[in-house]
Amino acid sequence: MMTDSPLVLVGGDVHTERAVSARWPKARIGGTFRDLSLLEYVASGIRPDIVAVDVSLSPRGETLEAWTVRFKSAYPSSTVTVIDGSSNRVSEDIGEVPGLTTVLGSQTVVIWSPKGGVGKTFLSTNLACAASLVTGGNAVLLDMDLCSGDVAVHLDLLDGPAITDLIPVLPDIRPEGLDKYARRHGPSGLNVICGPRQPELCDLVTPEVVRTVLTLASKRWGLTYVDTPPDMASDVVGECVDAATKIVLVTTQDVASLKQCRSALEIFTKLGIPVSAMAVVVNRASKDSLMPLQKVEEFLGVELAGAVPEDRKAAERSVFEGRPLALISKNEISEAVWSILDHLSPGLGRASSNKKTPRRRGLFW
Ligand SMILES: Nc1ncnc2c1ncn2[C@@H]1O[C@H](COP(=O)(O)OP(=O)(O)OP(=O)(O)O)[C@@H](O)[C@H]1O
Ligand SMILES: [Mg+2]
Incomplete structure (x- = not known):
């Protein structure tokens, strides 16, 4: 009926x-x-x-x-x-028509690590661009590394609105109103809400502002990606974690990074965040590391969502050109990113398979 x-x-x-x-x-x-x-x-x-x-x-x-x-x-x-x-x-x-209804779902993926420099921005820009490419621009990346964010640099978006421009209009704005405050990344069609133009303005972006922007963005675009600072104690990170449907913890195979990652997993578990809402990604993965990926999994006690290989030359060039490697088909980093996207949002990564089949657990396992 x-x-x-x-x-x-x-x-x-x-x-x-x-x-x-x-x-x-x-x-x-x-x-x-x-x-x-x-x-x-x-x-x-x-x-x-x-x-x-x-x-x-x-x-x-x-x-x-x-x-x-x-x-x-x-x-x-x-x-x-x-x-x-x-x-x-x-x-x-x-077919037949059933009678059930629910509320439209959306996804907020927060990319975070307690350690600086492990590749949060690199991964978040790549994931968000891949998601945008495959959904025809239905994705947004928020730079919540408010004092020293560099999403705009990674995507070569050097002019345009910033999150601080939103603050005066925030009480009255509707989700579609965000379009005016987002910069557009041409090659992927990704919408980007950039951090303050000057670091001294970052205090204007209060946790309440962050919460409201996160809510509006997920209503407007559905697929929301959030880059964050490496700061566990920050209220802004707290807001992002609260809003997350998935937290991507980025680590390298370096022992200090792994230890911090393990503590973060423990803290999130104590906070009541289910393991299913967390995804650990190893970045700059190398076969020569003393901590092969299997050992990393044993050490962290979780199955990895993916590993992005180390490729300094390709990574540097992609940041220099503002064109994430996920937009290039023949590259191991790109394959790893698409595979991680598929892990986070089943079906999305696979949707790129007309150009390539992303390999789950690629060369590094
Ligand atoms: N898989 C990779 N292979 C080689 N170089 C990489 C890889 N991933 C990231 N990099 C390089 O590592 C550097 C740091 O990356 P990124 O800025 O993304 O780290 P971050 O965690 O966001 O740092 P911060 O904590 O300062 O925000 C960049 O120069 C980037 O080009
Ligand atoms: Mg960063």
């Missing part, structure tokens, strides 16, 4: 949305996505009643027909409908 007001995820654009509203006048549209990988990812969290996909969309690496069949078998409780948004014509219905 069709509910009166089915929850619908739309694959397409404003025309598809209109066609959906014409067909189901009381439909609650949970989101509209030009990228079917993102739609699929969101659907896995909210189980929509109906998925209405515009006939003109072409999923990555498969036909629309194959996609609908695959989607239907993965989510049998949802109806998949292919719509011709340009003519308001419904061309194909598949």
Whole structure:
């Protein structure tokens, strides 16, 4: 039985949305996505009643027909409908309509480490750009390393608005209003909210401001990535951790970094954060290290979410050019980043498989 007001995820654009509203006048549209990988990812969290996909969309690496069949078998409780948004014509219905609804999900991934210089910014810019690329710009990166953040440097975004510009308008702003305060990274389409232009302004960004910006950003873009300072005691980090659906702890194979990472894991566990909400990534991984990755896992007592290999030349060049390696297909760092993305948001990393198949547990295991 069709509910009166089915929850619908739309694959397409404003025309598809209109066609959906014409067909189901009381439909609650949970989101509209030009990228079917993102739609699929969101659907896995909210189980929509109906998925209405515009006939003109072409999923990555498969036909629309194959996609609908695959989607239907993965989510049998949802109806998949292919719509011709340009003519308001419904061309194909598949399956029954169930009656359940939930709230649209989103993801806030906070990249943090108690140790400085381990690659938080490198990883957060790469992950966020990869997510943006695969979702057609439906991702944001917030630079919450407020006093000494360098996301703008890594992405070569040297002019434009900063988080401090948001402060006066914050009480009245709606999520869409954030667009004006985000810089756009051309190669990936990523939205970026940069830290204060001068470090002395960082105190203006209070924990309350951070909390509000995090909430607005996750409403506006769904996929929110947060770069942080290496400071356990900071209230700003506390706010980010509170908002996180996933905390990515970055470490190297260096013993001091590993010890700090282990203490951080213990503290998070004491704070009641479930292990499933944490993901440990080894950066600058090297086969020559005295701490091979298997030993790292034993030492930390967790399974690694991934390892990004050491490649100084490639890393330096990518920062110099403001073009994260995740946007380049033939590179081991890039493969590791896509694999980590897939670990954090199952399906998203794999969506890039038309250009390559990200290898889980690549060369370093
Ligand atoms: N996998 C890698 N291989 C080689 N060099 C890397 C790798 N990852 C990061 N780097 C380099 O390490 C340096 C530090 O990285 P990054 O700025 O991301 O660290 P961070 O943890 O954000 O530092 P901070 O704590 O100061 O914010 C950068 O110059 C970056 O180019
Ligand atoms: Mg940094």
